[in-house]
Amino acid sequence: MKRFCYLLFLAYALALGDDSALPRLDAEKLPIPFERYTVTDEFDRTITCYLSRSPQGQEGKKLPVVLFVQGSGCQSLFMKRGERIAGGMQNLVLSRVGDQARVLVVEKPGVKFLDAPERPGSALGASEEFLREHTLDRWAEANAAALRGVLKMEGIDSAKTLVMGHSEGGIVCAAVAAKLPQVTHVASLAGGGPTQLVDLVELRKRPMPEDKPGDAEARAQSAYEDWKKIQADPDSITESWMGHPYRRWSTFLASSVVGELKKSKARVYLAQGSEDTAVWPKSYDFAVAELRTQGRDVTGDYIVGGDHGFRSSSNPDGMIQVFDRVLKWYGIEPKTDAKLEIKVEAKPGETKPAAPAK
Numbered sequence: 001m002k003r004f005c006y007l008l009f010l011a012y013a014l015a016l017g018d019d020s021a022l023p024r025l026d027a028e029k030l031p032i033p034f035e036r037y038t039v040t041d042e043f044d045r046t047i048t049c050y051l052s053r054s055p056q057g058q059e060g061k062k063l064p065v066v067l068f069v070q071g072s073g074c075q076s077l078f079m080k081r082g083e084r085i086a087g088g089m090q091n092l093v094l095s096r097v098g099d100q101a102r103v104l105v106v107e108k109p110g111v112k113f114l115d116a117p118e119r120p121g122s123a124l125g126a127s128e129e130f131l132r133e134h135t136l137d138r139w140a141e142a143n144a145a146a147l148r149g150v151l152k153m154e155g156i157d158s159a160k161t162l163v164m165g166h167s168e169g170g171i172v173c174a175a176v177a178a179k180l181p182q183v184t185h186v187a188s189l190a191g192g193g194p195t196q197l198v199d200l201v202e203l204r205k206r207p208m209p210e211d212k213p214g215d216a217e218a219r220a221q222s223a224y225e226d227w228k229k230i231q232a233d234p235d236s237i238t239e240s241w242m243g244h245p246y247r248r249w250s251t252f253l254a255s256s257v258v259g260e261l262k263k264s265k266a267r268v269y270l271a272q273g274s275e276d277t278a279v280w281p282k283s284y285d286f287a288v289a290e291l292r293t294q295g296r297d298v299t300g301d302y303i304v305g306g307d308h309g310f311r312s313s314s315n316p317d318g319m320i321q322v323f324d325r326v327l328k329w330y331g332i333e334p335k336t337d338a339k340l341e342i343k344v345e346a347k348p349g350e351t352k353p354a355a356p357a358k
Helices: 002-017 089-097 128-133 136-150 168-179 196-204 215-232 246-252 257-261 282-293 318-330
Strands: 034-040 046-052 065-069 078-081 084-087 102-106 162-166 185-189 267-273 298-303
Touching: 034 136, 046 089, 046 136, 065 089, 065 136, 065 168, 084 089, 089 102, 089 318, 102 136, 128 246, 136 168, 136 246, 162 168, 162 318, 168 185, 168 257, 185 257, 185 318, 196 215, 196 282, 215 246, 257 282, 267 282, 267 318, 282 298, 298 318
Parallel strands: 065 102, 065 162, 162 185, 185 267, 267 298
Antiparallel strands: 034 046, 046 102, 078 084
16 A cells, blocks of 8 residues: 555656656747747657747736647758748748747757758658658657647646647647647648548549540559558668658558547547649548547538648638638637748649649
């Protein structure tokens, strides 16, 4: 009995007083609206993350956290533009959130601040560390570790937490929600539904101008043949397919947004554009139907005419509008007077380059 009481006390003390689990603030002052922190994850890796600065005038007020997960590629979350440092989609999210929440983003292991490869969205030119570390389970854990740490910080309201991701980030945010019961809301934006192998097969079936009978089906079957090659060498970082190593594909294609979301109890928001060339649009219907038949709380947002970034020729602000709807669903009134230029990178397997977001 004494041993049981001791173990119970030890567990309680560790849960409340283990400062090593808190994010460590980097001493360098960066000219961005985020502060850099590091945490240690379950794989004993040092993970770099960025948390938006505490809003002025909010002293003593606890704010919730919005974790944003970027899409594919070995580019940094931030980039140099002339003499200034610009940010990716996390800056857009922050501009809409304002002083109502703290925004958290995680740099991919193997990517350094301001890394700018020639082909953003791909692994071409990536470090060996990135090629080795960028698998679904390890990338999801990096994000989960950062969020776990931030939720323990002073000034953070852990009662309601949103994790949202675009493109590849869609399945990752679902995997984070599966790991952390503290995630109450998860938004997968143009992330697909079943395994992405379905998307790749169906998108290859789309007719092409020079097609002959049987060509479309042959293209579709070639995706299955490529998958067999990946399965034969699943941990290879030297063999690649569509700009990414086999090691990445073997983990991401073996899972799915729906499969990961079924492991959590979070409320779900799914967005999809009808003209997406990276995700088969019907994957959205599969995801919504599958989750709703399981009794899940799912909000669907199907954007007619929208591409992978939810834009169309008549609506170039589709991405911003989707972000605003997600934030309203979560309980935040977006700051609609803020605008920011962003880029939407192609999802692995997209048949043509992604257009600029705006």
